Amino acid sequence: MAATPQTRIVILGGGFAGLRLLYRLHNALHPHADIVLVDPRATTLQKPGMPDVAMAGKPVAQFRHPLQPIADRANARFIQAAAQYIDPHKQTVALSNGQVLHYDYLFLTMGIVKDYEAIEGFRNFGYSMCDDTEAPRLQEALKKFKGGPIVLGTAKTHWGHTVQIPHLDVACEGPMGEVTFMLDHDLRRLGLRDKSSITLFTPGQDFLEDVGTTVHHILHERMTVKNITVLRRQTIVAIAADHVVFSDGTTLPSALTIVIPPYAGPSVIKYSGLGDEKGFVPTDHTMRHLTHRNIFAAGDVNALTIPKLGHLAIIQADIAAATVVKELTNTGDVPLYKPEVFCIMYEGGSEATLILSDTMYGGQTDIALHGVSAHLMKWSFDSYYFYSHGHLPPDLVQVGLESVLGHVNIKRPRL
Numbered sequence: 001m002a003a004t005p006q007t008r009i010v011i012l013g014g015g016f017a018g019l020r021l022l023y024r025l026h027n028a029l030h031p032h033a034d035i036v037l038v039d040p041r042a043t044t045l046q047k048p049g050m051p052d053v054a055m056a057g058k059p060v061a062q063f064r065h066p067l068q069p070i071a072d073r074a075n076a077r078f079i080q081a082a083a084q085y086i087d088p089h090k091q092t093v094a095l096s097n098g099q100v101l102h103y104d105y106l107f108l109t110m111g112i113v114k115d116y117e118a119i120e121g122f123r124n125f126g127y128s129m130c131d132d133t134e135a136p137r138l139q140e141a142l143k144k145f146k147g148g149p150i151v152l153g154t155a156k157t158h159w160g161h162t163v164q165i166p167h168l169d170v171a172c173e174g175p176m177g178e179v180t181f182m183l184d185h186d187l188r189r190l191g192l193r194d195k196s197s198i199t200l201f202t203p204g205q206d207f208l209e210d211v212g213t214t215v216h217h218i219l220h221e222r223m224t225v226k227n228i229t230v231l232r233r234q235t236i237v238a239i240a241a242d243h244v245v246f247s248d249g250t251t252l253p254s255a256l257t258i259v260i261p262p263y264a265g266p267s268v269i270k271y272s273g274l275g276d277e278k279g280f281v282p283t284d285h286t287m288r289h290l291t292h293r294n295i296f297a298a299g300d301v302n303a304l305t306i307p308k309l310g311h312l313a314i315i316q317a318d319i320a321a322a323t324v325v326k327e328l329t330n331t332g333d334v335p336l337y338k339p340e341v342f343c344i345m346y347e348g349g350s351e352a353t354l355i356l357s358d359t360m361y362g363g364q365t366d367i368a369l370h371g372v373s374a375h376l377m378k379w380s381f382d383s384y385y386f387y388s389h390g391h392l393p394p395d396l397v398q399v400g401l402e403s404v405l406g407h408v409n410i411k412r413p414r415l
Helices: 016-029 047-056 067-073 134-144 174-189 213-225 267-271 310-329 372-387 395-405
Strands: 008-012 034-039 043-045 064-066 077-080 083-087 092-095 100-102 105-108 148-154 196-201 228-231 236-239 243-246 251-253 256-260 295-297 341-346 352-357 366-371
Touching: 008 016, 008 100, 016 034, 016 067, 016 310, 034 067, 043 067, 047 134, 047 174, 064 067, 067 077, 083 267, 134 256, 148 174, 148 251, 174 196, 174 213, 174 256, 174 341, 213 228, 213 352, 213 366, 236 256, 295 310, 310 341
Parallel strands: 008 034, 008 105, 034 077, 105 295, 148 196, 148 256, 196 228
Antiparallel strands: 043 064, 083 092, 092 100, 236 243, 243 251, 341 352, 352 366
């Protein structure tokens, strides 16, 4: 099937995966396809910047980018509305504004739901850094903090069983590691570290279960030096004013509790019958829905995405776009799906730790690079995304990453 001016492509979600698809499909198919971007928000949110809002007090506006001009530059239509129901047989999407969109290809990139309500007491006593509502709220709490026990960690998330994925008890722990190190740095700067303990909990067998022994050794060493206690196999169930409660009945004193909540699939996926038993979209390794062949998913909503990382969203978006472009134009190659964990944890001051690992997927790469160079790399990625209004760094920056790592035999992260 060749792309025509009548080929309608609908992208539901303007996050990392959705915008990557928008750019890729526009570059390959314009003007032979009609692309519509749909999102309930007027802005895309640069979620990796939320720890900076929570811990460093950076303005939320710095990490929001209006979607309308982004769509305009890609010659796409933008509709600010929520998708309420998808009919895969009629190939339609019903929106909250009353519109019904027809599609030839549908891309599900709306992310997931952070289920704060699953943790008893969170709304009254808990804090998080996961979005642009919770991150400023945590910043206000930190301004008033005068010392005491701090407990922080990631809640347990349960996954479906339709597709084969590695076992993880959490959705993503990288941001929690970043906040932990930033807390230590800021408390020392403010003269409050001697008055404060930091306890990091994880429901998994180890913090950052998705990396290998080399990265674990380096992180454990750094946490030991900074007097950060790590509790393993602990699942939080409740937060009170002065303590937290774990699923085994144990409690821990806490003057400030920070959590990443469980993740859940979006309601529209559940209502439309497009998800697994937990509401995540099952796909093959071309990101195509297992049942409906003109529906694709990329990013956190995809059941394959373990852990829930922006880096994996970009990899999946590139594969999904290439698959459709190949189908419509018979040009280009479809990349193989080779997932890897890639993140940069800012630690306060001028330091950060860059992590690249594919051991959870059967690979041999397991690298943790700590220092100023990792911080500069994170700063360059964040700055490029901001000043380019939602574009991700070009291949030139990726080549720079290879140089920073100093490993010529590893595969290059695609950002």
